[in-house]
Amino acid sequence: MPKFMDVHSGFVGVTEAQLKEAHERDLAIEGHEGVHFEHAWLDPESGKVFCLSTGPSKEAVMRVHEKAGHPTTEVYELPIEVD
Amino acid sequence: MPKFMDVHSGFVGVTEAQLKEAHERDLAIEGHEGVHFEHAWLDPESGKVFCLSTGPSKEAVMRVHEKAGHPTTEVYELPIEVD
Numbered sequence: 264m265p266k267f268m269d270v271h272s273g274f275v276g277v278t279e280a281q282l283k284e285a286h287e288r289d290l291a292i293e294g295h296e297g298v299h300f301e302h303a304w305l306d307p308e309s310g311k312v313f314c315l316s317t318g319p320s321k322e323a324v325m326r327v328h329e330k331a332g333h334p335t336t337e338v339y340e341l342p343i344e345v346d
Numbered sequence: 347m348p349k350f351m352d353v354h355s356g357f358v359g360v361t362e363a364q365l366k367e368a369h370e371r372d373l374a375i376e377g378h379e380g381v382h383f384e385h386a387w388l389d390p391e392s393g394k395v396f397c398l399s400t401g402p403s404k405e406a407v408m409r410v411h412e413k414a415g416h417p418t419t420e421v422y423e424l425p426i427e428v429d
Contacts, residue, residue, distance in 0.1 A: 307425065313424075339392055341396075344387045
């Protein structure tokens with residue numbers, strides 16, 4: 264299953280509880296699109312959020328975020344990774 | 347130890363072997379700055395690379411990448427995460 268990183272802006276000053284709540288809205292509906300959001304990281308100073316997911320396509324990832332109320336068009340497919 | 351995500355652009359068409367080689371240049375010198383690069387993901391179509399690391403500061407992360415030959419100024423501190 265392809266892996267994706269998506270990026271959100273505008274989350275300045277967001278708390279851990281608020282990020283958790285937003286993430287849980289994704290988790291509640293992601294199954295409809297065959298997507299799973301694995302992890303999300305927030306920089307509350309710049310307002311950037313990075314979400315790592317698996318799913319069938321970029322568009323599926325975008326649809327989940329849009330329905331959950333935090334749309335983004337910045338989604339990258341990640342066929343290559345190292346650690 | 348603070349966690350960071352940094353973003354690189356311009357890696358269009360880069361292969362897994364090339365990403366591994368670039369990542370190993372970070373790993374070879376990261377200890378001088380107290381940084382550890384945990385993971386890197388590449389979208390070879392857009393040329394974006396996302397690197398997850400731990401370290402003492404953004405500036406330390408930037409110094410390692412600069413000395414390894416792939417500087418970036420786009421580094422985000424990630425005090426909040428969910429999964």
